[in-house]
Amino acid sequence: MSDVTIAFRLNGRMVSATVAPTQAALECLRDQFALTGAKLGCGEGECGACAILLDGQAALGCLTPAADLDGREVRTVEGLRDGPALGRIQAALVHEGAVQCGFCTPGMAVAAAALLAEHPAPTVEQIRRGLEGNLCRCTGYVAIVQAVQTAAEPTP
Amino acid sequence: MTAPQSWIGQRVPKLDAPDKAAGRTRYVQDLVVPGMLAGAIRRSDRVHARIVHIDTAPAMRMPGVHAVLTAADIDNVPFGHGKDNTPFKGDRVRCVRDEIAAVAADTEAQARAACAAVVVEYENLPAVFDPAEALRPGAPVLHTGHPDNRPFTYDYSHGDLATGEQASAHIVETVFRLPFVTHCCLGTSCIVAEFDARGRLTLHSLTQVPFLYRRDMAAICGLQPEDIRVLQGPIGGAFGSKLDIYPYEPIAVHLARATGRPVRILFSRQEEFLASPTRQPARIRLRSGCDGEGRLTFRDASVLLDNGAYTSWGATTPFVMMQTFSSLYRVPHVRFATEVAYTNNPYSGSFRGYGNLQATFAVESHLDMLAEKVGIDPLTLRKRNVNKVGDVTGQGLRFASCGMQKCLHEAARSAGYRSRRNKLPPLRPGTLRGLGMASMLHVGGGAKIYRSDGCGSVLTLDDFGKATLVTGSTDIGQGSETVLAQMVAEVLGLHIDRVQVVNTDTDVKPWDVGVHASRTSYVAGNSAILAAKQARDKLLAAAAAQFGVPVEMLTLGGGHVLLGDRELEPIDRLVRTLHFSGRHELLVTHAYFEPSSVAQDRGFKGNVSPTYAFGTHVVEVEVELDSGIVRVLAVHAAHDVGRVLNALGIEGQIEGGVVMGLGYALTEELQVRQGQVRNPCFRDYHLLTAPEVPPIHMRFVESADPTGPFGAKGVGEAPAICVAAAVANAVFDATGVRFTELPLSPERVLQGLIDAGVAADPLGGL
Numbered sequence: 001m002s003d004v005t006i007a008f009r010l011n012g013r014m015v016s017a018t019v020a021p022t023q024a025a026l027e028c029l030r031d032q033f034a035l036t037g038a039k040l041g042c043g044e045g046e047c048g049a050c051a052i053l054l055d056g057q058a059a060l061g062c063l064t065p066a067a068d069l070d071g072r073e074v075r076t077v078e079g080l081r082d083g084p085a086l087g088r089i090q091a092a093l094v095h096e097g098a099v100q101c102g103f104c105t106p107g108m109a110v111a112a113a114a115l116l117a118e119h120p121a122p123t124v125e126q127i128r129r130g131l132e133g134n135l136c137r138c139t140g141y142v143a144i145v146q147a148v149q150t151a152a153e154p155t156p
Numbered sequence: 157m158t159a160p161q162s163w164i165g166q167r168v169p170k171l172d173a174p175d176k177a178a179g180r181t182r183y184v185q186d187l188v189v190p191g192m193l194a195g196a197i198r199r200s201d202r203v204h205a206r207i208v209h210i211d212t213a214p215a216m217r218m219p220g221v222h223a224v225l226t227a228a229d230i231d232n233v234p235f236g237h238g239k240d241n242t243p244f245k246g247d248r249v250r251c252v253r254d255e256i257a258a259v260a261a262d263t264e265a266q267a268r269a270a271c272a273a274v275v276v277e278y279e280n281l282p283a284v285f286d287p288a289e290a291l292r293p294g295a296p297v298l299h300t301g302h303p304d305n306r307p308f309t310y311d312y313s314h315g316d317l318a319t320g321e322q323a324s325a326h327i328v329e330t331v332f333r334l335p336f337v338t339h340c341c342l343g344t345s346c347i348v349a350e351f352d353a354r355g356r357l358t359l360h361s362l363t364q365v366p367f368l369y370r371r372d373m374a375a376i377c378g379l380q381p382e383d384i385r386v387l388q389g390p391i392g393g394a395f396g397s398k399l400d401i402y403p404y405e406p407i408a409v410h411l412a413r414a415t416g417r418p419v420r421i422l423f424s425r426q427e428e429f430l431a432s433p434t435r436q437p438a439r440i441r442l443r444s445g446c447d448g449e450g451r452l453t454f455r456d457a458s459v460l461l462d463n464g465a466y467t468s469w470g471a472t473t474p475f476v477m478m479q480t481f482s483s484l485y486r487v488p489h490v491r492f493a494t495e496v497a498y499t500n501n502p503y504s505g506s507f508r509g510y511g512n513l514q515a516t517f518a519v520e521s522h523l524d525m526l527a528e529k530v531g532i533d534p535l536t537l538r539k540r541n542v543n544k545v546g547d548v549t550g551q552g553l554r555f556a557s558c559g560m561q562k563c564l565h566e567a568a569r570s571a572g573y574r575s576r577r578n579k580l581p582p583l584r585p586g587t588l589r590g591l592g593m594a595s596m597l598h599v600g601g602g603a604k605i606y607r608s609d610g611c612g613s614v615l616t617l618d619d620f621g622k623a624t625l626v627t628g629s630t631d632i633g634q635g636s637e638t639v640l641a642q643m644v645a646e647v648l649g650l651h652i653d654r655v656q657v658v659n660t661d662t663d664v665k666p667w668d669v670g671v672h673a674s675r676t677s678y679v680a681g682n683s684a685i686l687a688a689k690q691a692r693d694k695l696l697a698a699a700a701a702q703f704g705v706p707v708e709m710l711t712l713g714g715g716h717v718l719l720g721d722r723e724l725e726p727i728d729r730l731v732r733t734l735h736f737s738g739r740h741e742l743l744v745t746h747a748y749f750e751p752s753s754v755a756q757d758r759g760f761k762g763n764v765s766p767t768y769a770f771g772t773h774v775v776e777v778e779v780e781l782d783s784g785i786v787r788v789l790a791v792h793a794a795h796d797v798g799r800v801l802n803a804l805g806i807e808g809q810i811e812g813g814v815v816m817g818l819g820y821a822l823t824e825e826l827q828v829r830q831g832q833v834r835n836p837c838f839r840d841y842h843l844l845t846a847p848e849v850p851p852i853h854m855r856f857v858e859s860a861d862p863t864g865p866f867g868a869k870g871v872g873e874a875p876a877i878c879v880a881a882a883v884a885n886a887v888f889d890a891t892g893v894r895f896t897e898l899p900l901s902p903e904r905v906l907q908g909l910i911d912a913g914v915a916a917d918p919l920g921g922l
């Protein structure tokens with residue numbers, strides 16, 4: 001099979017790329033667009049470190065073929081920013097102490113963004129279930145769940 | 157954040173967190189160096205075999221390949237704690253991890269394909285997987301230098317066991333079995349090696365011990381230590397796994413040398429499961445006794461550790477296990493004998509807690525068993541034997557501060573232990589509920605294993621009034637950088653935003669032994685404080701001279717020299733005056749802090765750490781009778797932290813440690829059968845996920861250590877240590893069944909409940 005050319009909206013900007021049919025979206029975003037926020041934690045769909053938003057839904061960058069990005073709206077952790085400042089969920093992760101080694105953090109931020117888009121005022125149970133696909137070895141998840149709660153709360 | 161009165165004890169977000177949350181942090185795993193090649197390793201297909209022939213020619217012919225190396229191509233220098241490992245294995249493989257060949261190629265896919273093309277001819281050798289069998293005469297020998305398969309033995313004792321036995325009214329004896337578990341750092345193992353034109357080597361490495369690493373890598377790779385620069389970029393977790401050098405690291409150096417190009421080796425997740433270290437699987441036979449009132453009389457522990465095929469620092473975990481057997485609670489008579497056995501299993505390394513999770517599981521299970529025999533509740537028994545401040549234990553550990561009694565009290569109170577234990581009604585039909593308790597003791601300020609357990613600091617206050625601390629210490633994500641910045645800010649009266657910490661470059665930073673043994677807050681902290689105090693004294697002396705006021709009347713605060721409440725001079729202007737106006741002085745100070753701990757004698761006696769961490773956990777569980785599923789409903793964790801330095805950071809350490817301990821207790825096991833790893837993926841190696849984590853209630857006991865930085869002690873490892881014992885004690889409280897083997901998987905628990913007649917055998921009617 002030959003390479004395919006794809007065009008998609010990446011963090012708000014139209015881009016194009018030529019990718020091999022076997023290439024994963026994660027590899028394309030990291031290698032061709034230097035967006036190294038999404039991480040390769042397992043490459044097998046089991047850790048969530050590679051999470052990206054595809055048309056607003058969380059997707060695993062390591063399992064999604066790059067060719068499938070064609071025509072889609074793609075957002076990575078780098079695109080969760082609010083202008084020059086950290087986005088709401090990113091700031092909450094910082095302030096709740098939810099970042100240790102930080103390798104899981106981009107995936108957590110993306111999963112949380114997808115969760116909050118679907119449930120703007122989630123219950124704790126919804127948050128915990130929403131993060132089920134994301135592994136963290138450092139924090140024990142408590143501060144991460146708290147951060148999502150904080151990010152969900154309306155600003156007073 | 158706005159400047160608080162004091163930076164100590166605040167909730168300070170980690171300095172590196174914003175970049176990490178933004179996805180901007182460049183981890184070693186993200187690094188791309190121009191001209192970089194991908195390295196890959198061909199590992200053994202056998203558990204124990206003679207290598208008859210290696211044919212690399214097919215690999216050499218593959219596209220994109222720059223170099224293929226085997227043992228024949230390099231000076232294959234032995235290395236590791238027992239000097240029994242080599243970068244490549246040339247004539248013999250001893251476990252599935254063993255490195256036979258390596259390839260550098262243009263892409264990772266090409267490198268892996270070429271590795272697969274190397275043809276290896278083997279002749280199988282008899283193998284041994286059970287450490288007890290490995291020690292029997294006639295067992296297959298792994299290393300000719302150790303015909304008995306015993307690379308290490310440890311024998312410790314204090315008091316006299318016979319006297320202890322005579323004084324005992326009750327004795328319990330149990331064999332505990334602990335499994336293989338592994339670190340599961342989210343970032344897999346990685347290194348980038350590059351030589352410059354003068355032959356100087358730069359390593360982008362995950363190491364936790366950069367200076368020892370430099371020395372050892374130099375010996376392995378035929379270089380001078382000073383010709384190696386170690387850059388420690390951000391890494392995706394360590395937990396002890398980066399204390400040793402592993403073969404892939406010198407292999408990357410040899411590939412870089414052979415190709416004249418930078419080379420990166422990055423493990424796949426499967427490779428990480430197969431070829432990174434594990435916690436020591438252990439068999440612990442423990443006899444413990446107490447008198448009629450529950451006062452401990454003796455402990456006699458015989459431990460057998462599975463070393464795997466090669467010896468890493470992990471083989472020294474008995475040092476730490478020994479402390480728990482000898483000194484957790486007051487015990488007059490103790491014997492501890494450990495044998496470490498070579499097997500054809502994957503080899504173990506060091507892992508947060510360093511032997512203490514295994515030892516504490518045994519000791520704390522026994523305390524509950526003794527309490528049952530005496531007929532008193534487990535909390536009372538523990539209180540009767542509690543360690544106290546001022547104690548010098550049989551092993552010579554000195555407790556200059558000790559919050560253990562308070563930890564027992566606080567954890568018990570938080571959980572309502574006394575009134576609720578042994579009578580928690582089930583929440584749902586078909587389940588039982590119980591409470592269990594366990595405590596821990598661990599070094600809290602390093603361990604004097606090397607000649608020095610010290611750390612250097614260089615502090616610069618620049619002409620803009622910004623402080624830069626160059627510390628020898630290493631941050632592996634635990635947040636030491638932030639805590640050190642807090643200490644400097646506190647001493648110099650600066651906002652934390654005016655302090656930066658540099659800790660990643662051995663060309664720049666002063667010596668430090670590395671990050672382990674919960675030492676960084678204590679040792680690097682005291683070192684930073686010393687340097688900061690010198691800077692403060694210089695500033696105050698300069699201001700006193702300039703303004704003609706006695707130095708005793710001056711303090712620092714809010715970025716100024718203060719005379720009482722009055723701002724006399726901003727620090728930056730004072731520094732500029734020092735630089736430029738006649739004095740031509742820089743404000744640079746340095747310090748080396750060496751803790752007061754001592755190296756232990758040949759009998760393993762001596763005060764190996766300047767301070768010790770204590771803690772107690774109470775765990776509430778629900779056991780499902782028809783499935784054997786153990787659900788943890790709550791964890792109450794009280795820790796003697798000396799003093800809280802960063803409340804946000806310490807909560808994160810405790811939550812993370814507790815959940816790691818729960819994984820050890822309930823779900824984690826690297827299934828090694830006949831030397832093969834059966835579950836090398838996250839689907840089959842079960843890490844806990846967010847929905848499975850119970851509420852964790854924390855209590856901090858501030859025992860104000862007299863030599864700790866602002867009274868603090870290290871607690872990086874502490875929270876993982878006693879979780880499993882507390883869970884097993886809670887399962888006993890719920891069901892009356894004592895489990896002595898981990899993990900408490902549903903299959904194991906169900907079988908135990910059936911055997912004890914607590915649950916019905918689903919097949920019983922057939």
Ligand code: FES
Nearest residue numbers: 041042043048062
């Ligand atoms: S890297 Fe995609 S799920 Fe782990």
Ligand code: FES
Nearest residue numbers: 101102136137138
């Ligand atoms: S912060 Fe390290 S894996 Fe989550």
